[in-house]
Amino acid sequence: MAASVVVVGAGLGGLRAAESLRAAGFEGAITVVGDEPSMPYNRPPLSKEALSAGVHVAELEFRRKPSVADVNWQLGSQVISSDLAARTLTLADGTQLAFDGLVIASGIRPRRLPIPGPETGRHVLRTAHDAMNVRNYLTPGRSAVIMGAGFIGCEVAATARGLGSEVHVVALDEQPMIRPLGAELGLGMRSRHLKHGVDFHLGRTVREFLGGDHVTSVLLDDGTELPASVVIEAVGSVCNVEWLQGNGLDLTDGVLVDQGMVVHSEIPIVAVGDVARHPNSLFGNIPRRIEHWNMPTETGRRAGASLAALLRGEQPDQGPFSAMPAFWSDQYAYKLQSFGMPGIATSIQIVDGSADDACIVEYCDDTGLVGVVGVDRTAELAPYRKQLLDR
Amino acid sequence: MVIITVDMEKCQNYGQCCFEADDVFALNGDGQLEYVKEADESRRADIESAADICPMQAITVDKK
Ligand SMILES: Cc1cc2nc3c(=O)[nH]c(=O)nc-3n(C[C@H](O)[C@H](O)[C@H](O)COP(=O)(O)OP(=O)(O)OC[C@H]3O[C@@H](n4cnc5c(N)ncnc54)[C@H](O)[C@@H]3O)c2cc1C
Numbered sequence: 360m361a362a363s364v365v366v367v368g369a370g371l372g373g374l375r376a377a378e379s380l381r382a383a384g385f386e387g388a389i390t391v392v393g394d395e396p397s398m399p400y401n402r403p404p405l406s407k408e409a410l411s412a413g414v415h416v417a418e419l420e421f422r423r424k425p426s427v428a429d430v431n432w433q434l435g436s437q438v439i440s441s442d443l444a445a446r447t448l449t450l451a452d453g454t455q456l457a458f459d460g461l462v463i464a465s466g467i468r469p470r471r472l473p474i475p476g477p478e479t480g481r482h483v484l485r486t487a488h489d490a491m492n493v494r495n496y497l498t499p500g501r502s503a504v505i506m507g508a509g510f511i512g513c514e515v516a517a518t519a520r521g522l523g524s525e526v527h528v529v530a531l532d533e534q535p536m537i538r539p540l541g542a543e544l545g546l547g548m549r550s551r552h553l554k555h556g557v558d559f560h561l562g563r564t565v566r567e568f569l570g571g572d573h574v575t576s577v578l579l580d581d582g583t584e585l586p587a588s589v590v591i592e593a594v595g596s597v598c599n600v601e602w603l604q605g606n607g608l609d610l611t612d613g614v615l616v617d618q619g620m621v622v623h624s625e626i627p628i629v630a631v632g633d634v635a636r637h638p639n640s641l642f643g644n645i646p647r648r649i650e651h652w653n654m655p656t657e658t659g660r661r662a663g664a665s666l667a668a669l670l671r672g673e674q675p676d677q678g679p680f681s682a683m684p685a686f687w688s689d690q691y692a693y694k695l696q697s698f699g700m701p702g703i704a705t706s707i708q709i710v711d712g713s714a715d716d717a718c719i720v721e722y723c724d725d726t727g728l729v730g731v732v733g734v735d736r737t738a739e740l741a742p743y744r745k746q747l748l749d750r
Numbered sequence: 751m752v753i754i755t756v757d758m759e760k761c762q763n764y765g766q767c768c769f770e771a772d773d774v775f776a777l778n779g780d781g782q783l784e785y786v787k788e789a790d791e792s793r794r795a796d797i798e799s800a801a802d803i804c805p806m807q808a809i810t811v812d813k814k
């Protein structure tokens with residue numbers, strides 16, 4: 360019988376891995392198991408235009424290539440454990456699923472902090488379902504408290520202001536988006552948010568949620584009390600790897616893979632997307648997870664080809680993995696675009712414009728340019744991207 | 751022939767498509783996307799890559 364592949368996770372990474380298996384000539388059965396009820400859909404709009412205009416999952420679904428028309432989608436179904444040596448998975452309903460090849464595409468979920476007080480009214484934003492819940496609260500005059508000043512927190516802040524909500528952002532960081540962008544551009548982004556009426560509480564944490572059954576206010580560590588119709592928690596992520604425990608894999612930060620996205624040398628297993636900690640030859644081959652939208656496609660392409668080779672009993676391509684990390688963010692009418700890994704820079708310089716206006720920012724470490732960010736200067740970033748590719 | 755359609759209502763001019771197939775997609779001097787509507791079959795793989803990597807999923811690739 361022909362080999363079969365199971366993909367765990369019906370997100371962008373899972374879809375691209377399946378498409379790439381087919382492109383690499385794999386003709387066996389492919390089953391994609393996903394715990395969400397929907398076919399793979401696009402998440403970035405969930406903090407931006409879809410959160411603003413209304414969440415319609417069908418409109419967010421990815422177009423799927425004809426090559427994956429025969430894939431068996433097992434949706435609304437969670438994998439809870441695995442025995443990789445025996446090549447079996449166990450689903451939440453107790454059924455077992457056997458595989459010859461496995462794709463780990465289970466992504467990440469938002470981190471939750473243990474904070475005392477009512478649970479109702481506390482929300483995260485990862486799925487379409489989450490976005491629908493949050494959307495209901497974002498109406499004029501109501502107050503939204505956003506925990507975390509990273510990209511998702513800041514995008515939600517901008518969208519919520521656009522919908523007329525009062526918005527408070529609470530974060531321990533000195534500036535919004537300071538880790539990926541640095542202090543100066545972070546400050547520039549903060550001044551944009553201030554102009555649009557966002558209230559920042561930086562260097563602060565939440566001590567307690569107050570209210571009866573439902574959160575009505577948030578108490579900060581300095582004693583400030585903020586009114587809250589809803590709390591949106593955007594304070595980092597946790598990898599969905601619990602189902603892989605007990606198999607001797609390195610799960611310290613996602614799933615460790617090699618340059619071919621291969622997890623295991625004997626059992627044909629690959630990993631893709633947010634959960635895959637992969638080397639990148641453009642940035643010293645240090646394995647890192649990169650939570651950018653283009654990575655599920657880039658890693659998925661490579662992983663599908665590797666897995667198809669392994670299932671044919673061949674050695675996967677050993678060439679370096681050198682996809683360019685790319686990130687964009689929309690906040691109000693500002694368009695931010697990033698290439699490379701600005702977050703690893705040791706020196707940052709605004710080379711054109713100024714941080715609170717359209718600008719281009721270079722990020723360097725001792726090896727040279729490692730990243731570039733443009734605000735409203737997308738079309739001018741191509742030469743920087745080229746320079747990064749030539750590293 | 752490969753037939754390329756970009757939904758300009760969806761397109762946000764991120765220019766990601768240009769890096770995959772710069773003979774088909776380009777941002778003009780105003781930063782707006784311009785593209786050719788037909789390309790040779792030999793360009794299909796790159797054009798499909800561009801459609802895959804478009805953040806707004808605005809690109810459709812067909813056959814003629
Ligand atoms: C609100 C939001 C805004 C974003 N905005 C941007 C942006 O502007 N720019 C950008 O570059 N990136 C952005 N991103 C990041 C980008 O969307 C992610 O990098 C991308 O979705 C990762 O895809 P993935 O396939 O690796 O994981 P996911 O899309 O998370 O897919 C994993 C799937 O696996 C499922 N799953 C997990 N465990 C199991 C299990 N045990 N059994 C079955 N199924 C399981 C999950 O429920 C999920 O459906 C944003 C993300 C979010 C949430």
Ligand code: SF4
Pocket residue numbers: 756760761762763764765766767768775783803804805806807808809
């Ligand atoms: S990648 Fe998509 S959004 Fe960006 S310019 Fe091309 S078509 Fe437009």
